[in-house]
Amino acid sequence: MLKELLEGEISQKEVLNYYNANVTYLPLMEGVNGLVFNYKDINNIIINKNLSYYKRRKTLLHELAHIELNQLCQRDKDLFAFHIQEYEDEADRYIKYLLN
Ligand SMILES: [Zn+2]
Known part of the structure; x- marks a missing residue:
């Protein structure tokens, strides 16, 4: 799904619909x-709304990679994926892989 998005074959809206995903832009703490x-x-x-357009876009891709890699279901009680470094690396590697 992300591959098709990056290649411009489908829109961001379609990806969000497909994954039943909502995006909210909020002022988050720095970092x-x-x-x-x-x-x-x-x-x-x-997504941190204080980021530049480019960084917001990159962050959205990163979070979508977590969803696409099914990293959200692997932890029972812990809803948040953003602080798990192993997953962080995997999500970033996945995007790099798709972009190459
Ligand atoms: Zn992450």
Whole structure:
């Protein structure tokens, strides 16, 4: 899904619909680009609204990678994926892989 988005074959809206995802832009503390959590089958993506357009876009891709890699279901009680470094690296590697 992300691959098709990056290649311009489908729109961001279609990807969000497909993953049942909502994006909210909020002022987050410095150093936090965004986070994602699943609640009641909806994937909630929060992006730091203080970021530049480019960084907001990059962060959205990163959070979508967490969803696409199914990283949100692997932890039972912990809803938030953004602080788990192993997953952070995997999400970033995945985007790099798709861009190459
Ligand atoms: Zn992350």
